[in-house]
Amino acid sequence: MTAPGRALGGAPTAAITADRVVKVFRNQVVLQDLDLEVQPREIASLIGPSGCGKSTLLRLISGLERDYGGRLGVAGRDVTGPRREVGFMFQEPRLLPWLNVRDNVALGLPPAKRRNGGELVHRLLAQVHLEGVGGSLPRQLSGGMAQRVALARALAAEPEVLLLDEPFSAVDALTRMSLQDLLLRIWQRTRITMLLVTHDLDEALYLSDRVMVMSGRPATRADAIAIDLPRPRDRRDPELARLRVELMDALHIAGVDRATQGGDA
Amino acid sequence: MVYAAILPSSLLATRAPARPRGASPWLAGIVPLAVVGAWLATTSVARVFPAHQLPSPWQVLATAGELARGGELWRHVAASLSRIAAGFAVGATAAVVAGTLVGLSRTVETLIDPTLQVVRNVPSLAWVPFLLLWMGIDEAPKIALIAIGGFFPVYLNLVTGIRNVDRKLLEVGAVFGLTPFEQVRRIVWPSALPYLLAGLRIGIGQSWLFLVAAELIASTRGLGYLLIDGQATARPDLMLVGILALAGLGKLSDAGLRRIERRVLGWSDAFEGR
Numbered sequence: 001m002t003a004p005g006r007a008l009g010g011a012p013t014a015a016i017t018a019d020r021v022v023k024v025f026r027n028q029v030v031l032q033d034l035d036l037e038v039q040p041r042e043i044a045s046l047i048g049p050s051g052c053g054k055s056t057l058l059r060l061i062s063g064l065e066r067d068y069g070g071r072l073g074v075a076g077r078d079v080t081g082p083r084r085e086v087g088f089m090f091q092e093p094r095l096l097p098w099l100n101v102r103d104n105v106a107l108g109l110p111p112a113k114r115r116n117g118g119e120l121v122h123r124l125l126a127q128v129h130l131e132g133v134g135g136s137l138p139r140q141l142s143g144g145m146a147q148r149v150a151l152a153r154a155l156a157a158e159p160e161v162l163l164l165d166e167p168f169s170a171v172d173a174l175t176r177m178s179l180q181d182l183l184l185r186i187w188q189r190t191r192i193t194m195l196l197v198t199h200d201l202d203e204a205l206y207l208s209d210r211v212m213v214m215s216g217r218p219a220t221r222a223d224a225i226a227i228d229l230p231r232p233r234d235r236r237d238p239e240l241a242r243l244r245v246e247l248m249d250a251l252h253i254a255g256v257d258r259a260t261q262g263g264d265a
Numbered sequence: 266m267v268y269a270a271i272l273p274s275s276l277l278a279t280r281a282p283a284r285p286r287g288a289s290p291w292l293a294g295i296v297p298l299a300v301v302g303a304w305l306a307t308t309s310v311a312r313v314f315p316a317h318q319l320p321s322p323w324q325v326l327a328t329a330g331e332l333a334r335g336g337e338l339w340r341h342v343a344a345s346l347s348r349i350a351a352g353f354a355v356g357a358t359a360a361v362v363a364g365t366l367v368g369l370s371r372t373v374e375t376l377i378d379p380t381l382q383v384v385r386n387v388p389s390l391a392w393v394p395f396l397l398l399w400m401g402i403d404e405a406p407k408i409a410l411i412a413i414g415g416f417f418p419v420y421l422n423l424v425t426g427i428r429n430v431d432r433k434l435l436e437v438g439a440v441f442g443l444t445p446f447e448q449v450r451r452i453v454w455p456s457a458l459p460y461l462l463a464g465l466r467i468g469i470g471q472s473w474l475f476l477v478a479a480e481l482i483a484s485t486r487g488l489g490y491l492l493i494d495g496q497a498t499a500r501p502d503l504m505l506v507g508i509l510a511l512a513g514l515g516k517l518s519d520a521g522l523r524r525i526e527r528r529v530l531g532w533s534d535a536f537e538g539r
Binding site for chain 1: 433434436437439440441442451452455458531532533534
């Protein structure tokens with residue numbers, strides 16, 4: 001049951017569907033007729049050359065970015081704006097600096113659970129191994145801890161789909177690995193559908209059921225490579241190394257050599 | 266799995282809450298002491314200035330004691346304080362409402378901000394005759410004038426503060442489905458709070474300014490009246506008692522706001538001076 005989603009047919013049950021999505025930024029076409037599907041309970045990664053529009057796609061799916069052509073559906077509905085069912089983890093923790101950790105997590109709770117949410121918040125903090133810091137302010141946290149609080153806050157909203165925009169790119173390598181393991185354990189417990197944008201091939205390979213490689217700007221395709229390995233995976237698995245080569249090849253075809261200019265869209 | 270056992274509490278930087286540090290508080294006493302010293306030297310010791318121009322500190326103290334014992338001083342202080350409280354409450358509340366709406370909406374800004382900027386440039390005293398005409402010589406025109414004085418610094422600072430709210434935090438609010446009002450209450454206002462508090466501090470100073478303007482012109486009570494009374498009866502000691510009381514109360518109201526500022530901005534990670 002953990003091998004969903006290789007069939008890129010038009011299954012109506014998909015958690016995320018992009019159908020010929022077009023996005024134009026100031027007369028620049030970023031996404032051109034892009035199709036993509038993520039199955040329920042799947043972890044899918046999006047990689048691609050810098051500026052290929054993968055973050056833009058993720059923000060479109062979240063509803064934070066508007067005005068697109070084509071069709072976008074997530075958690076059973078067309079995207080018209082942000083929704084509680086669709087969680088988002090940003091590259092930075094984006095905690096509210098005036099709230100302590102507990103209140104920051106409580107911000108994510110559904111309105112009905114905000115009152116008497118203390119027990120829930122406590123459990124969420126335990127899930128991300130931060131039991132002791134509920135009363136601390138964000139400025140007192142290390143980068144990795146702050147990102148774990150952000151993860152707890154995202155989970156507090158009980159999303160059906162969690163979108164992650166390079167969520168571990170700002171922390172050191174060791175912290176990143178521990179955060180990846182944490183994310184996997186949470187996925188094993190909750191089976192939330194996850195779509196992850198990342199620059200880190202190893203991260204994509206370690207976490208995902210499927211890695212989608214977006215073509216260069218404007219992105220017209222997202223070719224998927226299935227990672228059919230059981231989890232937890234061994235980061236040193238030679239099969240992962242083989243898949244990594246495959247990904248590199250796909251990226252070169254996608255034009256990573258040419259796309260050296262500029263930041264990420 | 267192995268890496269997940271990072272213990273949170275041990276990694277916590279134990280940082281004391283924001284508090285000014287560095288320079289000794291005694292430094293603040295040097296200038297006032299020097300001023301009082303010069304005052305003593307030129308009145309009691311050397312008599313450079315005649316008493317009908319500048320009475321000695323002892324004379325002013327004696328007058329203050331007399332007024333205090335007779336209850337007159339407290340009556341003036343209470344009158345001025347209640348005017349400030351009412352006027353500033355009205356002005357600051359209106360400023361928070363207007364500043365929030367203008368800060369959030371370009372449409373509202375275009376609609377009312379140009380007009381407010383014109384009104385802001387009317388000198389305080391220019392309002393007085395008109396307010397007296399409309400509201401009589403009772404408390405109402407004084408409170409209105411103080412409200413006008415307190416309004417603008419709060420309004421301007423809040424608008425600036427709201428325009429400086431981090432767009433990224435508003436996205437967080439959107440992702441978690443906060444309603445527009447919740448966004449304002451939970452993200453916009455707390456973000457703009459440092460600006461709002463700075464505005465309140467300037468605003469309360471302005472309110473004192475406008476209070477004296479109001480009391481100088483039409484009043485039978487209040488510290489401004491004490492100044493006028495001193496002028497009419499040629500008693501500079503009365504004026505100085507009024508001036509010192511205004512200075513003390515102004516400083517107290519500012520210090521109160523500063524305390525609130527320090528308490529509610531304890532989360533801030535900003536530079537605090539060396």
